[in-house]
Amino acid sequence: MIALTRPGLSCAVFAAFVLPATVGTAQAATLDDVRAADELKCGINTGLAGFANTDDAGNWVGFDVDYCKALAAAVLGDAGKVQYVSLTGKNRFPALQAGEIEVLARNTTWTFSRDVDLGLTFVGVNYYDGQGFIGPRSLGISSAGELDGASVCIQTGTTTELNLADFFRTNNISYEPVPIETNAEARAAYEAERCDVYTSDASGLAATRATFDNPNDHVILPEIISKEPLGPLVRHGDDQWADIARWVLNALISAEELGVTQANVEALAQKDGGSDNPEIQRMLGSQGSMGAMLGLDADWAVRAIKAVGNYGEIFARHLGPDTRLGLERGLNALYTNGGILYSPPFR
């Protein structure tokens, strides 16, 4: 006899195991939720070189990941208390709206409709990007205006498709869009010359170019056809949580401007013998009560910077010239260095 006669039992038992996986609430004040869970649920990309990727040990690393760590360090005191939720282009907003994550740091472009219509709040810009084109040098094109009749590879699920359509329509030239879902496959398609040029955020293009066998065989065209300010975002309606997310980002940027680094932040935060700069003192909590205003303790910014370093250090670690991606700071240099990166003052 075959023992399948009483399947009900084994299944009831199985059901009993999945139920404990159910987890708690989503609606109360976000800060309280995070503290109660003792874990920050942070939405990240499913795999984008430099921004969010896994190392050989299976840990998430990258530019966006470090923001999650900084936020967790500021709120919970431990940069390791992050639950990374990797999200695709289509479920990132529903996940945030439904409260599955508390913050989304997934190279997301800040646009009007997302900010206003989708019930979300962008807390700042951590990467100024723009959409550009890369093409083989052998094609001999110097401007995107010469692309009449070309096939263009696009990574879907982003604003790039819209920008591209707008650009070609306003310039009245025709093209064949080749939409591809992931960056890896778009890259493979471009390399096989399925398309003449590949369009994506300029940061992605530079990163992609660096990974070709002969980077010099490919040129990035001068046109940047869109503004892509990428930044973290939170749900609409919880201003306290939005403030925390915003000012953790600002602290990382200000730290670079003020010369606060991962190595010296603890020394500078000393009440005696620390920094003389009043802004540093306010930010690092040795003077005033900015932490308390946010609903955090005085050392919040110290912990964030201690965990991941200042903006410049994060950039250098994951995207900068010493990495395989080799991106220049460009627009993302501080405003004092010719870029447009700028944090409101800690006052």
Add this chain to the structure above:
Amino acid sequence: MAAPPRTRIQQISYLWTDERLRGIAFQLLVTTSLALFFAFIIWNTATNLKHAGLASGYGFLQDAASFDINQRLIDYDSTSSYGRAFLVGGLNTVLVAVLGIAAATFIGFLVGLMRLSSNFLVSRIAAIYVELTRNIPLLLQIIFWWVIILALPRVRDSISVGDVLFLNNRGVRMPQPIFEDAFQFVLALIVAGGIGTFFLARWARKRHELTGRTFPVGWSSIGLIFGLPGLSMLFLGLPISLEIPLQGKFNFEGGFNVTPELIALWLALSLYTGAFISEVVRSGILAVDKGQIEAARAVGLPPGLRTRKIILPQALRVIIPPLTNQYLNLTKNSSLAVVIGYQDIVSIGETVLNQSGQALEVISIYMAFYLTLSLLTSLLMNWYNKRTALVRER
């Protein structure tokens, strides 16, 4: 004899043992709890949407889509509406499904017969093909074919067939026929030829049943459908011209292009489903009584006729229900197109969802679309099945 009067409690317990009443009570219970369940879901959804400040409804379908689609069976550009984008995507799904069903049926019958071949090598190769394709996730197979097609020659090194058809890793570029007004007359003749063939076939079948004499329906229908219109076309001075693709700066210009994504998806779907169909065909043919084949041989039918008139008609009756299932599977599996960027309804819907944030609406459109397709396929195949089914004696 009158029954002894019952007490009230007995009456109620009798009610409970009445099978009919118990059935009604049970159905009422199920219906009510289901209604409550749905009410619960709808109420939750409404409050959640309101809480998140999201709008719902299908009004967004009229907004401009503002993205482009590379394969359009109907007019579409980036100023068209979301609704039209869905229509383009839906047609693309139907296109790949119809092409896939045709090819999968062909492959399935071919491989099914190959597996029954007496040639050891042929039946082995067929078996290897079936096992390989059936046991690897379709998603991987779609990617595999896409990668293979990307490995074809690049545009500048296109394989040219007679300088009119070009094969490269951007697809197959072929001449596009351009019809002049006079072509309508030819078109009318073709339609008339088709109708004529239909009646001719009916008459021939009747005559065959009555007298046993056969009529070459195949040849005469070719004459009717192609011959006459062809002749008229010569008289009208060929009211049709071909737009031959020419090498442009980046791509071939003019002509008609079949994208690599369509080819890869089509190959993967038809090879995958073809393997399943071959198993269906094989078991269908094996199910035909050996005596039938022997009897056919005994009355001296040649092998071709034996397969056509004796084996296949009987095998088809076994084959068609599972074949319908495979057709439905193929249609549904075409939704995996999204991984290689073939712009079917799921891929387009994803872009729309991404821009408009109307998740509930987009997913409901997906479901309605696939349910309709499934229903239509089922109805069509049921109709065909009824027509070919044996009229049962008992």
Add this chain to the structure above:
Amino acid sequence: MFFRDQGEMLPPRTAPITEVGLVGWLRINLFSSYGNAALTLISLAILLLVVPPFIDWVLIKAQFSGDSGEACSGIGACWAWVDQRLGQFFYGFYPAEAHWRVNVTAILLVPAILYVLVDNMPGAKFGRWFSYVYPLLAAYLLVGGFGLEVIQTDKFGGFMLNMVVGLTGIVLSLPIGVLLALGRQSRLPVIRLLCIAFIEAVRGVPLITLLFVAIVLLQLFLPPEVSLDQLLRVIIMVTLFASAYMAEVVRGGLQAIPKGQIEGAQAVGLGYWQTMRLIVLPQALRISIPGIVNTFIGLFKDTTLVIIIGLFDLLGHARLLQTNPDWIGDVDHEAYLFSAAVFFLVCFLMSRYSVSLEKQLSKDRH
């Protein structure tokens, strides 16, 4: 006289060389006619064209060691990543020090399945109880609690995730499928209609749309206080999907049971549920096992679709490897090929088992 003496029998002659041995085999199986000979030659040509270059690329010219894609030449396959990434491909983000828990679960799966599927196992009575308790045990081992460190389900990944989703889906869908199949044949019109509607609706849409529901909509349907984790939501939708297919498999089994069995059961005074539980279902499910295994194979292959919604199964980790800065562009084919090989091995073995079971069953019935 037309008979010989016993002693005068002719000795048996050896068969002609064209009928036996290698030559005979070749003649009968490969070159029985001109057409067949042509087919043979074409088949041989195809094999020669495909197989040697493939083996050359996969093994002979391949690169097996190195720290990044730069170590690979590009002439042959790049397998240098295997020793670093094998763990992720099979265990996902599951902590390395807890891999033993996955291993134990996988090893215990073997007896748990054997006791359900194979007759005459030693210690069958105890063994069956083990099979029933196994899912609970597996859940305890994988998730933890009660003394074991708790591991969140978002750490599940790689091939293990395919196994968890596939197995949970099939096990949970079996009882639902049985109920749906019974409901579809019920005499109660409302029940019958509801079951048919559910089965046909689910079978009419692609799994991928149900997965979209799982990750995008399910949360919307629930009160805000309830929040299910991603894996659980996927399992719920996969279970619903599989149960519709299961219902059809079980229905086939139910239809094969002779009416006399049911009438006999009713004649001895069994009620509906008793008849089903004691007489009909044991036979129907037994007949259905090949179909159930086939449904499982299909579902198991379909678990790869979770990458479309952002979970990292075996294919997901293959993609992660492909986007890793160290490997980008060097392992585009290899990572997929590896995944295909793993799936093929598992599915092929299961389908062989299903075929042999089918043969066994048809032998039993004749």
